[in-house]
Amino acid sequence: MPRSALPRIVSTLAAAALLFAACGGPPSPGAQVGSGTTARNCGIDVTVPGPPQRIYAAYQPAIEVVHALGVSDRVVGTAFLDAQVLPEYVDAQAATDHLPELPSREALLAANPDFVVSGYNGLFATTGSESLGTRASLRELGVQSWIFSPLCPSADGRSDEAIDPASVTIENVYADVRDLGRLFGVADRAEQVVAGIQARIAAVQRRVADAPRARVAVVSPEDDGTFRVAGGLDFVTRILDIAGAENAFDDLRGRRNVPVGAEEIIARDPDVILTSTCCDGAYTPADAEPDAERIRTNPAFAGLRAVREGRVHGFLFADRAAGVRVPHAAELVASLVHPDRR
Amino acid sequence: MGLALGVVAAAGLSLLVGIQPVTPADVVLALTAPAGRPADAVVLYLRVPRTAAGLLAGAGLGLAGAVAQGLTRNPLAGPEVLGVNGGAAFAGLVAMALVGVGPLGGYVWFCFAGAALALGAVLAIASAGRDGATPVKIAMAGAAVSALLFSLTSAIVLRDHDLFERFRFWLVGSLTRADLPIVLQAVPFLAAGTVLALALARPLDAAALGDDTARSLGARPALLRGSAIAAVVVLAGTATAVAGPVGFVGLVVPHAARALAGPAHVRVLPLSALLGALVLLLADVVGRVVLRPEEVQVGVTAAVLGAPVFLYLLRRRRVGDL
Numbered sequence: 001m002p003r004s005a006l007p008r009i010v011s012t013l014a015a016a017a018l019l020f021a022a023c024g025g026p027p028s029p030g031a032q033v034g035s036g037t038t039a040r041n042c043g044i045d046v047t048v049p050g051p052p053q054r055i056y057a058a059y060q061p062a063i064e065v066v067h068a069l070g071v072s073d074r075v076v077g078t079a080f081l082d083a084q085v086l087p088e089y090v091d092a093q094a095a096t097d098h099l100p101e102l103p104s105r106e107a108l109l110a111a112n113p114d115f116v117v118s119g120y121n122g123l124f125a126t127t128g129s130e131s132l133g134t135r136a137s138l139r140e141l142g143v144q145s146w147i148f149s150p151l152c153p154s155a156d157g158r159s160d161e162a163i164d165p166a167s168v169t170i171e172n173v174y175a176d177v178r179d180l181g182r183l184f185g186v187a188d189r190a191e192q193v194v195a196g197i198q199a200r201i202a203a204v205q206r207r208v209a210d211a212p213r214a215r216v217a218v219v220s221p222e223d224d225g226t227f228r229v230a231g232g233l234d235f236v237t238r239i240l241d242i243a244g245a246e247n248a249f250d251d252l253r254g255r256r257n258v259p260v261g262a263e264e265i266i267a268r269d270p271d272v273i274l275t276s277t278c279c280d281g282a283y284t285p286a287d288a289e290p291d292a293e294r295i296r297t298n299p300a301f302a303g304l305r306a307v308r309e310g311r312v313h314g315f316l317f318a319d320r321a322a323g324v325r326v327p328h329a330a331e332l333v334a335s336l337v338h339p340d341r342r
Numbered sequence: 343m344g345l346a347l348g349v350v351a352a353a354g355l356s357l358l359v360g361i362q363p364v365t366p367a368d369v370v371l372a373l374t375a376p377a378g379r380p381a382d383a384v385v386l387y388l389r390v391p392r393t394a395a396g397l398l399a400g401a402g403l404g405l406a407g408a409v410a411q412g413l414t415r416n417p418l419a420g421p422e423v424l425g426v427n428g429g430a431a432f433a434g435l436v437a438m439a440l441v442g443v444g445p446l447g448g449y450v451w452f453c454f455a456g457a458a459l460a461l462g463a464v465l466a467i468a469s470a471g472r473d474g475a476t477p478v479k480i481a482m483a484g485a486a487v488s489a490l491l492f493s494l495t496s497a498i499v500l501r502d503h504d505l506f507e508r509f510r511f512w513l514v515g516s517l518t519r520a521d522l523p524i525v526l527q528a529v530p531f532l533a534a535g536t537v538l539a540l541a542l543a544r545p546l547d548a549a550a551l552g553d554d555t556a557r558s559l560g561a562r563p564a565l566l567r568g569s570a571i572a573a574v575v576v577l578a579g580t581a582t583a584v585a586g587p588v589g590f591v592g593l594v595v596p597h598a599a600r601a602l603a604g605p606a607h608v609r610v611l612p613l614s615a616l617l618g619a620l621v622l623l624l625a626d627v628v629g630r631v632v633l634r635p636e637e638v639q640v641g642v643t644a645a646v647l648g649a650p651v652f653l654y655l656l657r658r659r660r661v662g663d664l
Binding site for chain 1: 360361362378379380382383384386387388438509510511516518519520521586630634635636637639
């Protein structure tokens with residue numbers, strides 16, 4: 001693409017210049033010198049000399065947590081939204097420098113961040129097109145990093161294929177919010193956020209406590225006639241559990257997203273099907289309807305229980321994530337799966 | 343005759359084997375008296391279109407390969423080696439990603455155009471230089487153009503996750519996308535390509551003796567070349583529109599046909615069509631069950647099964663003896 005070559009070269013040169021400027025000193029002028037704060041994330045000790053002043057947030061869960069923690073004014077860039085941010089963060093998000101796709105490593109470094117928060121592990125994986133380099137390689141440049149811990153890979157540079165199943169819990173969401181709050185110097189705010197999430201989750205759990213547990217499949221129809229389903233490892237399994245349901249593909253634990261054929265879905269005959277519509281920063285639940293309609297009108301699925309009973313619902317991939325969106329997602333799923341318990 | 347029975351048996355397997363248990367009685371009932379039974383939907387909307395797509399695309403690829411090898415007198419000239427599948431896939435992807443044209447009917451023309459452009463480029467590149475389009479130069483030009491097209495396709499498809507998931511069909515062939523409208527729309531194109539290809543059997547035999555001899559036998563080399571290129575483009579382009587860029591079938595199948603029936607195109611062409619259908623259907627059936635619950639795309643199983651055969655051919659034959 002010759003059109004974009006020149007800006008790319010300029011931004012690379014700018015990044016190089018900034019790197020030279022940053023050499024030897026603390027990564028950002030605003031950082032306070034002190035004993036520093038350390039938190040352990042996915043087996044890596046993350047130490048900041050003082051609260052990061054130049055935070056970069058990639059992917060929905062990371063973008064929403066920085067807004068929830070009230071540090072939006074310290075954000076130097078955000079990238080990649082799966083859907084519109086929660087209503088309470090729309091104004092804060094509109095004020096950030098946002099990229100609809102992930103930046104290149106050069107573009108990331110050109111923003112001169114001192115801390116990168118990622119909602120998914122692929123950002124630091126050595127495989128895959130979305131990698132911006134391993135966490136170790138960023139740390140060498142004075143950039144600390146964080147992965148949402150329900151997706152902790154077994155080692156730096158790994159991705160979904162190496163998620164530690166023990167880390168896929170709601171407790172890890174609370175731990176992330178608290179740890180990030182401590183590192184960012186907003187521990188009190190983090191406690192409020194956690195308390196708010198816990199209260200809303202408890203309310204959902206009370207509402208569905210004695211309801212029969214539905215078997216729910218979270219399904220993305222693909223262009224080639226196959227489907228991607230959320231396996232048991234995916235955090236949506238925890239959200240379904242809170243909302244009084246089970247993942248119909250809970251036994252698939254090799255990775256988060258599993259490609260299956262139509263016959264596999266017919267064989268499992270789930271009670272409810274949710275789509276997994278993704279990825280555009282403007283998406284609202286209404287944008288998930290076409291995916292739901294594709295499943296409802298697929299002639300091969302006419303005999304499915306969920307189709308016959310009108311229980312195929314549009315659902316956003318953003319609501320599958322482990323982050324501050326969990327209570328919102330749990331309330332939504334509970335209302336879809338147990339409409340009688342509103 | 344045995345081969346025709348083999349194709350029927352493979353089609354039967356393709357109807358019966360899969361994650362949902364389906365018996366021959368289920369198939370008969372679904373076809374004759376569908377009544378909303380669970381097996382009816384599986385047979386009518388999944389297994390039948392998939393089997394039909396495998397038959398059509400496999401036959402198209404086998405036939406295209408036999409014509410391509412006869413045309414270029416090159417044993418390494420499968421449609422995939424000539425860049426035809428890659429060109430068709432790239433154009434199909436462009437049509438879907440940028441123009442958003444609907445099922446087969448719209449973008450099959452893009453596939454034809456892509457296939458024709460790729461084949462034209464390969465033949466033009468291979469013809470450059472003093473000694474003309476030798477088998478080795480055709481294979482090398484085809485490899486280069488195919489690599490370029492694959493890179494372009496990957497560059498579009500891999501740009502982000504979402505696009506990759508939606509369009510991975512265009513990287514590796516698959517029969518999972520087939521539905522009845524797609525299959526029915528493909529039939530006239532493949533029928534036309536097949537008629538044209540079969541009509542070329544005698545001229546291809548004459549051309550095998552060299553242009554001068556062919557001319558003295560009343561053949562018209564330029565007309566033959568144009569018709570054969572058209573047949574390859576239509577057959578491989580339609581197969582790609584239905585099943586994506588499946589490799590190795592068009593390359594390997596004609597060799598098996600010649601091993602069974604000798605070099606005469608009157609026999610090689612129909613045998614290649616039958617064998618192509620047989621191989622693609624079996625590869626698809628294998629892909630459905632080996633990694634359950636995941637499906638292996640037929641392009642992958644065809645490559646896994648076809649690559650060793652291709653390497654064997656490379657070792658055994660002196661390149662160019664056709």
